[in-house]
Every structure is written in structure tokens, then in C-alpha cells.
Amino acid sequence: MTDRTMVDGMSAPRLTLPLELRAVAITLALGALGYALFPDDLAFLTRLISIALLVLSLDLVTGYCGVASLGHAAIYGVSAYVVGNACLAGHSDPLLLLLVGAVAGAVMGLVSGALVTRFKGLPQLVLSIAVGQLVAALANKLSTLTGGSDGLSGISPGRIFGIYAFDMYGRTGYVFSVAVLLIVFVVLLRIVRSPFGLLCQAIKDDGLRARMIGARVYPRLVLMYGVSGVVGGIGGALNAINTGVVGLDSVGFERSAEALVMLVLGGAGSLWGALIGSIVFQVFEHYVSAANPFHWMTMVGALLIAVVLFAPKGLVSLGGLLAGRTASVLRRRP
Amino acid sequence: MAWTGLSIGLDALSYGMVLFIISIGLSIMMGLMRVVNLAHGAFAMIGGYLASFALKNAGVGYPLAIVLTVLGTIAIAFPLEFLLYRRIYRKSDELTQILLTIGIAFVIIGVANYVLGPTTKPIPLPPLLSGPVDLGFRMIPAHRIFVVICGVCTAGLLWLLIDRTEFGIRLRAAVDNGDMAESLGIKTQILFSATFALAVGLAAFGGVVGAELLPVEPFYALRYMVTFLVVVSVGGAGSIPGAVAASILLGLADTTGKYLAPEYGEFFFYLAVILVVFLFPNGLLGRRH
């Protein structure tokens, strides 16, 4: 998938438009499909979208920069808390809240990026964990701001554009979330193909080679962490806006680890992979986890092992393979 | 005040020793096989469960229970080594290792929860260890002292093993230069398997003797997953003195933090981690690569 998009983007500039249009069309189709399949459970879908943004955010640093992070929920959770508090303080315009979330996420992203990308390998992984756990411990401690283990509740955002109120069925929230996801996704498609995005991938491939073409590796990685923070922050903001509560789970280690699992399931290094991974995982979770949470854990574990062994590049690569086969079969027909 | 200090110190030391016993296996594995094994804590947990079963249900004595536990955990872990771990020794990238081993940990947690239930499993101590010890001026839980002795013995025996035996010579040669060792005819696969067994055995041992401090329940594997990894990173992968120093330092940071400001949870622990990683990116006593 990435191969093709990259080639598109470069050899024929006129094709970039269809690529983004395609993304819009697919996202809208998925949105409609979701509505058709789960009309009574839009809350689940809005949650799914919010988490999908976290996974996209993680993809930017893990898939595109090669930074394995097990603390990415810090960005998501902090932004959700900030948005929650902003709303409780009376700033209830949803668009303003999104902006607040994006800024909070960006700050968190830059700070954690500055810490985490300083080193490589084990120290890097451990720093990502430490940042996540530090934030989680603080969230627990600062209960005046976070509501501690009870969570921060009573967040009730105002009308979108002053017109559309959030209804109890979650319809407004759902449409709002799909629109936000769509915009973010299209913007990200451009960012990962920009010179900056390419440079990040180059750094992932070979940091020393990137330096030898003159790249300043550390500032680039921190900047990508900042972009990732914006995306994760928007995800956290959506979570606060749609559910009206923010709990400790939104900063926890499990949230970070699950995001990584979803990313790798779908395929790191591809935005489509992040999207597919978060959808497949959460729909699966929706059914299985409800049936038995303990079997759920076993199954996620088995799934992870299977992905590593049989589809190390994620579902998106299987999809690409399938599409390639179909295409070649079709081509062979006269 | 001084008593509080002493008490914190002993708690920190015994907690640190438990961390050491469990983490040192992981450290050696990472030094030699370069595997980020997030399922290491799960093996310590299996050890705890086996010991609980041996002591409560089978009525075996404490020392024998420890031996059986260590062997039993190795037996359980070995198929995993054969089927899964072998694929990721030394070569694959970090992300793959993280995912595979988190996957293993999740499966173990899920199965433990299903088979044994979500409750904490007690590991009854023999009378000798369960009471307090009178130091004349102060009573101290005997178990704490026992843990410290276990830690010191583990460090000493490991040092002997690695410094004085044929196995140790091969191990060090392979750590220093894996490809060279291979070409010198050291059978690295056997060495890796032996090291894996050693690591798992130590984890199980630590899981049993440390059960008072790290209670055995299904989410043990997840709860302490990162703690052990952090100890290894702070100490420097593959370094015994580094692991000792890191365990004591982090044990102290955690225990002191929880005594003085319990509402901050693990805050001070992870603050210490960030500081140490920045000051010593290769570990307190680790070597540069």
C-alpha cells in the first residue's frame, strides 16, 4: 500500500488528488458502514474512532520514525484531562475543545519526544514507558484535576457551530468524530509524503545515512513526536467530548500497549494499517471481550504471536497481497 | 526517626533483592541473546503459582518446593523457547520482540486467570521465616532477612558461575562477540537454551521468595512487566554488578517514595528511572557497544 501511494505521489503529481479523494471516499464509506452495522451502539463507534486517532498518532512515531513506544497513552490521556477541565471551566465549544486537545497533545508530544528520542534501543523503550507511567502516577495523585480513580465526569460540551447539540443517541458525536477522523487522515496522508515525512522514514531506515545527507536527526524526531501529539491529542479530546468522562485508564499502560498491538496488527508504517488495525481489533474486542474478558486476553496474546509469525507487516500487507493477486488474475484475462 | 530510616532501608533492600533475583536472568538474556523479553515476569508468576500449589495442595516442604518450582517453570517455559524465542534471538528488531513476548505474557495471564481464578495465591512461609527476628533493639521480619540472603547468594553464585566455569567462559565469549564465538565452534544455540533456562529458573526462584512483596495473582505478569525491564536498562544489560546496583537504587527510590508520599504511587520510581537513563544511557555499570 505504502509503496503504491509513494510512487503515485511522485511520478505523477496529478494522481495525488485521487489518492486523497480515495481516502475521503473510503473513510465516509466506513463511517456509513459502521452506522449501518451498529446503529444502537454509536458510543462504541465514537470510542473506536478516538482510539484510532491514538493508533494513527503512534504510527507516526513507531511506523514512520522507528521509535517503539510503550507510553503513548500519556499524550492521549493528558489531552483528554485538559479538555475535560477546559469544558468544566466553561469553555464548551467543541471546536475550541478540539483545539485545546491538539495543543495539549502537541506539548505532551514535544516533551515526551524530547525525552524518548534522545537514545535508541532499550533506553529509548524504557524512557517511553517511564514517561507514560510518570504521567499515570501524576494523574492518580492530582485528583483535584483528574478526579483520581473516580475519573473526571460531568463534561458536557456545547453545540457544534452553535447549532448541533450532542444527543443522547450519540448521532451528533458520531458524525462529528467521523468528520474529524477524515480530516486528520487526509492531512496525515500529505504529511507522511512530504519531505519531512520522507526524511523521518529515512531516519528509521538508517539514522547514520540520514545524518550523512545532512539531516539533524534529533530535532526531526522531536518534531514528528509533536505532530503525533497533535493527532493523539485530538483523539483524547474526542474521548472527553463524546463520553463526558475521563478515567485513569486513558493514561494507563494497558492503553499504550493496546495501541501498539492494534498498530502492528494493521501494519506499522502505513496509515491504512493503523486504521485497519484499530477497527479490526476493537470490533473483535467488542464481541469477544463482552463474552469473556479473560479469554479476551488469551486471544489477544495468541493473535499477537500469530501476527509476528505469519504476517509481520500486518493485515494491510495481506490486503495488498490479496489485491495484487486479484489484479494479476484479472489482468491475465483478456 | 532513625528507626523509620532503618525500616525503610531494610524494606528497600529486600525489595531491591527481589527485583535483582528476578531481573538478573532477564539481564543476562538481553546481554547475550539481545531479546527484550516482556514475558519474563510471567515466568516469575508461574513460579509463584507452582510454589503455592506445592506448598498448599501437595504439602511439600519449603526448600523442596523451591527446587520443584524452579524445575517446573523451566519445563513449562522450554516449549516456548523451542517454538518462539529461538526465532528472535539476536536478529529480529525490537518491535517484533516486544510484540511476541507481550503476546506470550498475555496468553499466560489469560490462562492463569482462567485456570486459577483472579485471586491472590498465598505462599505460606515455614515457621522459621514467618516470625520476627529480635535484633536486641528492634524486631525485624525474618522473611526480609531471608530475601536479602537469597539475593546475596544468587549474586555470588552467578558470579562464580560466570567467572569460574566453562559455561561462564563460553557465555562471556558469546556476549562479547557472538559471531566470533560461533566461528570458534561454541554451539551458540545450546548456550542460548541453557541461558534461557537459567533466566527462567532465576525468575521462578525470585517469584517464590519474593511473593510476600510481589503477591502472586494473574496480573502480576503485566504489573511488574516494565519494572523488571527498567531494572535491566538502568543496570546495563548483561551486567551483574549493574543489576545489583540498579535493583538497590530503584528499590530505594520506590520504597522511600511510597513511605514518604504514598499518594504519588510510582512517581518517584519512574522519575529516578528517567534521571538514571539520561545520566547513564548504557546503564549504571553497562559497557558501551
Place this chain on the structure above:
Amino acid sequence: MSQSLLELRNVSMSFGGMRVNDDISFSIGKGERVALIGPNGAGKTTLVNVISGDLTPSQGAVQLAGVDVTGLPISDRVDAGLIRTFQITRLFKSLTVAQNVALAVMQRKGLTRQIFSSPMDRPDVRREWERALGTLGIAHLADRQVSKLAYGQQRLLDLAIGLALEPKVLLLDEPAAGVPSEESSKIIEAIDRLPSDIAVLMIEHDMDLVFKFARRVLVLANGKLIFQGDPAEVTHHQEVRRAYLGSYADARHAS
């Protein structure tokens, strides 16, 4: 001396106790073509690593156009026009051939800060990466994924990236070693056609190539610079002969 673009002063590099570069001094002026030769393990690549900034020398100084760059990061040296290639190719495997070169062009032009636009197709950028690929005869591979290139093609691309960075001083680490003859002739041609004002230091084992290319030869053995001068003299120089024969004899002895 004011003409010298690259100058090394008493550079030494040790790993642990092992001195791999020992008190090396030389300078290369504008437009010079210099070959660096020496037996395997002599410390040639290490020297290039020191000059390019991958390693910090244990002693001594590296100067670029009269400015001391010894402590400077790699990227600053690249900005100043010090470019290298690698003995073992290092490329951006998940990108296409064109992207590899275009990235170098955009980095040099300061465009990699752009995070939203896609200036790869801007005429000035495009012209440059197409020219670099054309020079090495791999323009037809532009859209190929780097991971799917043959080894010889990878070597061509490595050099194309170097050219796209518009070097003032170019360090080539065995650019044609192990490359099939078809590609190696393209590499040699490209090196021949390099702009005449840039300084080139090339590590090379093939003496025919060295004679063809270089006006001056540096010989490194056991980390020491044992000869520097006219290529015609090098084969008659006693110490050089001994260094090469010695290593040849050692190699035969070992096997």
C-alpha cells in the same frame, strides 16, 4: 596552504587499546584527486569515519576549508560540503530510488522542513535528482523500491546520493569494489566527470584504477601513513611493498 579544502593534523583514533589511526596528517586542495590505499584492516574506513564525523578522533584535528570541524556534528560538515559514500552501501530501504536521491536534494536546499507540501516535483528539485540518476545511468529505476535493487545498482545509487549533495570534498570508500563490470564502468565514468573544482579522496584497491584516477597516493598500513606522493613511485617504495607483501604473507600464513 590556503588552497587546502581538507586538512588532517596529527589525527589518531583508538578503539580500546588498539590504535587504528596513528598520527595522520595530510591535506587535500581544491580540485585534487587523491587515492588512499592500504592492506585490509589498515584503518582506511576508520579514517573516513573520523573525517566525516561519525567518529571523534582520540587526538588531532580535522579542518575543512580552514575551519576546525573536529567537534562538529555530522550534519554541519555535510552543510559545509563534506560528503561521503559507504564501503557497505547504506540506503533508505523503504523509499524508492528517486526518493533516496530527491531527499538528498531537498535536504541540501533546506526543504525537508516542509511538512505539508510535496516539492519533489518542483521543477528545480526534479531536474536535480533526475540528473544525478541520469549521470549514473539509473534513471529508469526511479520508481523502484530500493530493497529490490541488485547490489551493483545499489552502489550506483549510493554514489548518486553523494553527487546530489553537491560535494566540495568527496570521500569515496571503495566505490567500485565487488560491483559487476558493467556498473563499475559507470561508476568510474561518473567519477571521471565530477566537477573539476571539488576535492576527491578515494579508497581503492584496484591499482589500475588508482593510476588512472589519482595524481597523488596516500598509503596507510597498520594505521600509519607510510607514503604520500606520486603514484608512479608507489610501487617502488620499499616500505609500501613490505606492507602489502607482509599482509599477503600473513594472509597465506593464516589460511
